[in-house]
Amino acid sequence: MRQMRDVASALAFLHQKGIAYGDLRSRNILVDGQHGNLKALLSDFGCAEDFGDLLISNRDIQMRDSLGWLSPEIWRNYRLYGQGRVFDGGARDMWAFGCTMVEVLARERFPWPIGYDDNTIGDALISYERPPRLPSFPPWDEAWRFIHDRCWCIDPSQRITAHEAITELEALSKSKPYVDDVPKDD
Template sequence: RRETAIWAHLVHDNIVTLYGTTEGFGPTTALVSRWFPHGTLSRLITEQGATLTIKSKLKLLHGIASGLYYIHSFSVVHGDITSSNVLVDLKEGEYKACLTDFGLSNVLCGRLKQCPLAIEGSTIVRPGAIRWTAPELVRSCGPPSDVKPTTQNDMYSFGRVMFHLLTLTVPWYDIEDYRVIQKIQNGEDIPRPEISEATSDVTDARWNHIEQCWSIDPSARPCALTSMNFLVGELDALKQDVSS
């Protein structure tokens, strides 16, 4: 598959290395990578979120942004950035984020031939989980059309992951998928959480960055390099707070 070939050529500290493919594990070809005993970012948030320091959270987010910057520099779009598609490694006592599941990745010069999201009765066809999907990929019923994948789609989803990690809350956690679709189509978005101990990591600057990632206008969203630089600034500010 083209997607497998794309993944195989990606070599970066924040990208899961694809070792190859194998048969015999079902009707489809299986992809082989190293085992990550700490699981996904989603699992880490569920099991240890309350004990994660803001430094650990910012470093994880920087790793995700770094991985996105790398693939975007090759005109590759991931297409399914969620907390479940980020694996967590433990290196020298610190958590490190690694992007995985490039089954939906696309080269920008190509086109995604399937409809990104079709609503047919109660059946939802989508390339990524709706709670993480950019609004321009959400559309009503209609004939399938070619949709060109963009790096801005990934950056919208990055904002969702940033929200999840900083608030320890899944986007739209309290409503069903069909209601999420309705809210997105109505132009609604997730409000800033009430200030509490659980959301104390959501500073004005971090919330503003999340909202920039969620801009309705894709061209207004930050690129991965901008997010990397923002997170470096946040980490530097933590160092200054400690030394002062």
């Protein structure tokens, strides 16, 4: 959970500067283990953009965001209007943050269940559906509620901010041992 707070801190820094990261997922997080402490660092800033310049087009959707981490408002805007400006103040990053937490806590590579293809995910996002809880997600209801209710809030203006996530993750980490204490598959 400490590493997810590191990611939230990095997003808070970017969002404070008016920058959306745009491609958050576990494969874009590096972990530095110097001095015995694990620290998560964002990598691959190729999709980062100023909030005022978020023009979504077909090429952007295909090259930037894998549909599995894309927020409903970004997908709906693209599907319904072909393209359009999205001024979300970093809300799309926070949806992807929730997806990334699912990846980390469930120890999965994808935040949607097996069998969900791009069409199924796209239809779910158009209908404002959130990803369902994966069977491999640990029995940690507080973490699931944080992801489901705060990160995946359907109204982007009501979605948790990166700054708020730092504080809430601190409290959440006290409700359950760190993710490192979750049994690993052999």
